[in-house]
Amino acid sequence: MTWNQKHLLGLKDLSADEITTILDTAGSLVEISERAIKKVPTLRGKTVCNFFFEPSTRTRASFEIAEKRLSADTINFASASSSLVKGESLKDTARNIEALKVDMIVIRHSSSGVPHQLARYIDARIINAGDGINEHPTQALLDMFTLRAKKGTLRGLNVSFIGDILHSRVARSNIWGLTKLGARVTVCGPRTLIPAGIEELGVRVTNSLEAAVEDADSITLLRIQLERQSEQFFPSIREYSRTFQINREILRRAKKDVIIMHPGPVNRGVELADDVADSEHSVILDQVTNGIAVRMAVLYLLSGGKQYMSDDEHAEGGRG
Numbered sequence: 036m037t038w039n040q041k042h043l044l045g046l047k048d049l050s051a052d053e054i055t056t057i058l059d060t061a062g063s064l065v066e067i068s069e070r071a072i073k074k075v076p077t078l079r080g081k082t083v084c085n086f087f088f089e090p091s092t093r094t095r096a097s098f099e100i101a102e103k104r105l106s107a108d109t110i111n112f113a114s115a116s117s118s119l120v121k122g123e124s125l126k127d128t129a130r131n132i133e134a135l136k137v138d139m140i141v142i143r144h145s146s147s148g149v150p151h152q153l154a155r156y157i158d159a160r161i162i163n164a165g166d167g168i169n170e171h172p173t174q175a176l177l178d179m180f181t182l183r184a185k186k187g188t189l190r191g192l193n194v195s196f197i198g199d200i201l202h203s204r205v206a207r208s209n210i211w212g213l214t215k216l217g218a219r220v221t222v223c224g225p226r227t228l229i230p231a232g233i234e235e236l237g238v239r240v241t242n243s244l245e246a247a248v249e250d251a252d253s254i255t256l257l258r259i260q261l262e263r264q265s266e267q268f269f270p271s272i273r274e275y276s277r278t279f280q281i282n283r284e285i286l287r288r289a290k291k292d293v294i295i296m297h298p299g300p301v302n303r304g305v306e307l308a309d310d311v312a313d314s315e316h317s318v319i320l321d322q323v324t325n326g327i328a329v330r331m332a333v334l335y336l337l338s339g340g341k342q343y344m345s346d347d348e349h350a351e352g353g354r355g
């Protein structure tokens with residue numbers, strides 16, 4: 036087991052061994068969510084603050100469930116309900132949160148680099164739950180965990196990302212993580228939605244959907260992130276769908292055992308046809324389920340990690 040990090044700010048900062056440590060730790064935590072009583076005392080006495088300055092369904096719920104399964108005390112802030120709306124700076128808000136003796140902060144923010152800034156201001160452990168267009172490390176980790184569970188390994192897999200690569204923190208974190216663990220990554224989308232120079236990260240770039248699909252072991256669809264776009268990157272959503280949507284017809288060109296992934300939220304009928312979203316190829320809901328174990332693993336490792344035991348095992352003095 037290799038783990039030398041105080042924070043989880045991005046997969047760019049982690050070694051291949053550290054990423055593998057998170058995935059392996061998550062693997063051993065899965066069974067806790069299958070118990071009748073889904074709770075261990077690992078983070079008892081620790082306080083985790085969930086700071087979400089952008090909308091979230093999956094990440095926020097998944098972190099809160101992970102924290103509760105590890106017995107942490109949790110507090111939740113959204114930007115609308117914090118004093119940030121009264122003009123308090125992020126730094127002052129963070130220092131006040133720290134004065135409340137919070138041990139870990141999970142933060143999502145629309146500006147790239149905010150979790151890194153927080154890590155400089157305060158002593159609590161920081162977990163990036165998505166910052167602007169920079170990184171979404173726990174999403175990429177749960178994607179890699181799901182892919183590894185389905186395919187047995189990440190090394191040598193062909194993994195394609197299709198859609199709005201330019202505005203995707205999910206794509207960026209996956210590229211860092213997957214290339215470190217030996218997968219071959221392809222990105223595909225309209226030319227205007229592929230960041231210049233992305234090849235330097237070790238990925239193949241194509242504007243041909245057929246090329247991205249044909250040799251892929253997994254295909255991840257990325258939503259067109261209209262909320263991050265200040266200009267028009269393609270003529271219309273209808274035209275985008277005609278060229279880049281994954282549907283049954285294009286899937287005939289893919290490997291029989293290709294898996295379809297999506298970080299959510301899915302815009303059905305745009306990047307992904309209904310019948311594929313709900314098909315035997317889709318692991319979209321497995322991704323959501325796996326997010327709990329992956330986030331438990333991150334919380335556990337950042338807390339300095341004592342053995343994760345049930346209350347009974349604690350009372351008996353350990354697992355032996």
Ligand code: CP
Nearest residue numbers: 091092093094298299
């Ligand atoms: N994948 C993801 O980040 O989803 P949410 O925005 O719902 O958290």
